[in-house]
Amino acid sequence: MANKNRSSFQLSALPVTIFIHLLVIAVTTFVLVWLLHFREGLAFKSDIKQKIFNVHPLLMIIGFILIEGEAIMAYKTAPGMSRKVQKLFHLIMHLVALLAGIVGIYAVFKFHHELEIPDMYTLHSWLGMSTISLFGLQVIPSIKILRYR
Template sequence: MAHGIIGSHHHSIMASRVAMLAHVLFLATAVLMLVWLLHYRGGINIQSEDPEQIFNVHPFVMSWGFILLIGEAILAYSTIPMDHRTQKMAHMMIHLVGLILGIFGVYAAFKFHDAAVVPDLMSLHSWLGITAIALFGLQWLFGFVTFWLPAAHEHTRAAAAPAHVMAGLAIFMLAVCAAQTGLVEKSAGAASAAEMKLINVTGIFILLYGVAVASAVALRKAFL
């Protein structure tokens, strides 16, 4: 019994440390993305007459507003010490904001395609991204109906929880993969070696953030 308690405490400490690392990676990724878009790509403006500035809204919103917020919502429910109802509320609302911003990011991509006369949904990146957004919307709706509305039975919630967690992490990592493919596309067209290196480093930080979030959840679940 004592060994189990010590092991659980160890896992709890490790989960908190990995979650803290994820928060640091969050900030680093956000800063790197801003430096790339503002310094190398001329700024972010959905109303601009320059198609490239319209496009820049897409990676900005999808990184800050979708991938990073999804990760923070996952951490809010799994590793941040709050009462259970507050955790659920934070988890649900941050996810909702992420979903809305993700949809706006998709809109920005389509608007860029129209302005630049580029065909839609031709790349692997676009297929992965649309799939991630669609699955995430379904996941949020399922979670809201099952875990927030009072009509769902406790037995149903308990049975659905593991699948909900697994699906959420899978969709989150799918979004990370979509980001990687998008950055690869832009890296190939970088104007300089410095920009290419910055894009690659940003992609690595996004990947590390995804791994840190998933690891924090795994460590937390290991002692529950």
């Protein structure tokens, strides 16, 4: 049996990476246009309470789709960097995604508080809170594991 060079079977991640980046930028742009043009805009403080809520979908898209996607692809999108720099970039992107998610959830709680709507009354809210909690909890062992690898 002939011994083949394994590198000849590896596919380049560049075309897929470029496609994913363009797709995520398009989705983020569409959500931003939707919020600004059709849903009154964005604000953390406003007399129009819908603007406060609108921060939530934008930050969830930016945090968990755009930034988290970058964190996942960090090792493929930055192949020229050292492993240590890639790990640091990966960690920072995860933390920024987590922060965006927390601020997005804060916006919903603020919206509910200002309109005196009860919190956590839908399946979406429970699944979302569970997801962000588990995402935050997995960061703790990840930091310890990445530090020693």
